[in-house]
Amino acid sequence: MMSIVAQIDPLVTFGQSLVNGLAFGSIYALVALGLVLIFKSSDIVNFANGEMAMFSTFIAFAFLDALKMPYWVAFLGALVFAGLLGASTELVLIRPLRKASPLSQVLVTIGLGTLLTGIAGWVWTFEGKPFPDPITGPPARLGSIIIKQGDLLRIGVAILIAGLLYVFFRYTMIGIALRGMAQNTIAARLMGVNTERMTTLTWALSTMLGAIAGMLIAPNTFLEPLMMADVAVKAFAAAVLGGFTSMPGAVLGGLALGVIDNMVGTYLSQELRSTFAFAVIIGVLVIKPNGLLGTRVKKKV
């Protein structure tokens, strides 16, 4: 592995690694955004995020494969399903446990994720299935660096969505209401914000983000029930890296983690990629326990 790298222009290797890293990092960023969204509104970490994304992608697959629908129909169908899945999860599993211990809340999402994996394996088996890239065509070139059309799409979509979310939260009534709710639920209620409906909405939104991420990564990894497992863990780590309370942090963390992960794989060792990635994260956390851009909520004594 190392000898091949030495023969190619090191700048090209670096650039290629960077591009690949950004592409994967965009996926992490999308999933991480979903995680942070839920954490900011429900104060819970949704450990089932990856599996919900995986399942929605399988629904898209069902549209494509069983129902023979065109891509855009499958895409929308998956989004609708994701929204419903997220909303119903919040209503059925999360809301009743609002007063329970944090560990119980964490466990129920872990349970859901495991269950979804099992159902997907049952319906579609554990074998990988091919999933199409929405854009096909010759890859772009930047000098000797190859940028696949799919990668451009991934990065582009991540930036687009991050931008849309930014505008949404900054300038729309619902977005501002959500931010207020995350800061002070009681005050938001007093201002007439239907916090319960808003919470359901964030879960739906978060799952839809995950679905998009799933459909963007499936072409690379083959669609199978454990597809999102690695991504979910890395996205989780990315969200933590960025500071769990910060959405720009989630994007930053996702992209950074993608690049670090890829760089480690290229220059150090393929087998120890995750290890090094986590070592970096733990290192960051030790120096900044709330992530790069996170803030600690101080409790008034």
Add this chain to the structure above:
Amino acid sequence: MAIFAPFLMTLIPGFEANNYTYSILNFAMIYSIVGIGLSLLTGYAGQISLGHSGLMAIGAYTAAQTSTGFGMPFFVSLLFAMVFTGFIGFLLALPALRLSGPYLAVATVGFGVAVPQIIKYLNFRTDGIEGLKIDKPNLPGFSPEADLARYYMILPIVAIVFFVATNLTRTKVGRAFLAIRETEIAAQAMGVGLARYKVIAFTISAAMTGIAGALYVGQIGRISSEEFNLLQSILFLVIIAIGGLNTLGGAVAGALLMTILPEFVNRLSNFLQESLNNAGINVQLKNPQYILYGLLIILFVMFLPEGLAGAWQRILNRFWPAPPEVVVTTTADHSLQEQIRVENSEQQAKPGLEINHLTMRFGGITAVSDFSMTLKPGEIVGLIGPNGAGKTTVFNCLSSFYRPNEGQLLWEGLDITHQPAQDKLKVGIARTFQNLELFKNLSVMDNLLIGQHPRLKQSLWSSMLLTPATHREEKLARQRAREILAFLEISDTEKMRPGSLPFGKQKRVELARALVSRPRLILLDEPAAGANNRETADLAKLIRRIRDEFGIAVLLVEHDMSFVMNLCERLYVLDFGKKIAEGTPDKVQSDPAVIEAYLGEREELVDTEEERNTNEATTKSAPERT
């Protein structure tokens, strides 16, 4: 109790005593050891770990390498595995000290993911696809394949682990774990070293998991790094969740269930798959464990959160209700008070509290500016001022929850400005909190026992073995607690949880907890908040008694003017972080600066009979929450 279950299972009629069933029981016992370790860390100390599969792997590979690789007898390998894995747990604890909640969970996930990768990378004598092989341990007279031999080896080990863990939960260490889980702030104020006990929890939990890992590889005979994955860490969490989060017996029950059930479900799903296939329906029912684990977690968390142990407890209570215990109400033991007063009078010679030029800034806001005051031993001094004047900030600086920007805090001649929060109780400073920081889910007695934490001399080892000295110390601690409860007239609350008590009693419990450690200075943060006139008068009497009978100095922060004026010997008045007046209540009442600061409320400062009659419109200022 549940610990006897693995043994009792062999006595159930219909139990086929063959290799297969014994191997199931062996696995159940191995997983219950992990469960016990994880229960101590996550159930008791509240530190979520999603990386215990990594610890299990370390234990397994250490044992395999030392026994087959270096040719040591299995028992020695077991000890090696325990010590080495415990050491890794110690290392894992260090970054974990700074993390909590999702951040801690991610760090443990990272650990769990990294360990198998590192093991694979190090290429451990992997013999092809089958992975690392080890000679299975066995007892003389048994064949190496006889799982019964290992059953006899594992059973006493489980019993020992359970014994040690139970001893821990019944003493100072176990309570410290619970305190940390409940509220770190109060735990620190009680002198519980957060770092120390988190490290202990991680280390012990890891050591136990290391034992389990060694036994695991001994049971199977071969391992490969892929087995130790996130799903296994999840399985461990499931075990303690369905067993009942902080019960050790529950961990054993959960492990039993999670070993036996998948076997059952596997057979069931194979049977189903065959029948469906025969009926022409081609369905794959591979890997049913995902659906099984998922359903179990969800069902238990939603409908049976206290787990099997909790349900069992409820069944017991229904059919064999415990007779109501007669709580002996002792009137305050004069010998104890005398002992305390002698201790306190010996301290009278020391200087009291001295605050010099304290300044505390938060960003652009100066909460306290150049504040100085003194308090002599045995004095009752009040710190008053309008909302946001900085009174609680002064307290929090004294407790070291804030680090002052400038100034010096001296107590009994000792500079306590930068002293860690958990050492305050050791030098005799106790406090209560404005918003109550009780351990709501522990009993009142447990709250008071934690309150004595720094005074208990038990070491970690004597805790684990529950030595007679430890036992005696526990009894003495309980006696001290009962006497304080009697003094405060809340003996009947001993076994109850503060969460279920009325607010006034909760305040007394917090006061009791502060008193039980025999402090020489007590910081009371708005003790009269939420109390009516009658309760306030009783409280004033109580505080005077505390000072008179125990010799404790009192510094209190309060809004209720009549309470403060009647009780305190001296007052300091803060406004916008600065001291604007000091002196006796009379002097402070007539100070124009003070009156101006309290503009509109000056009726409350006057407390004579005629004034009360003429000012019918006077309303007692409601305690305002800052």
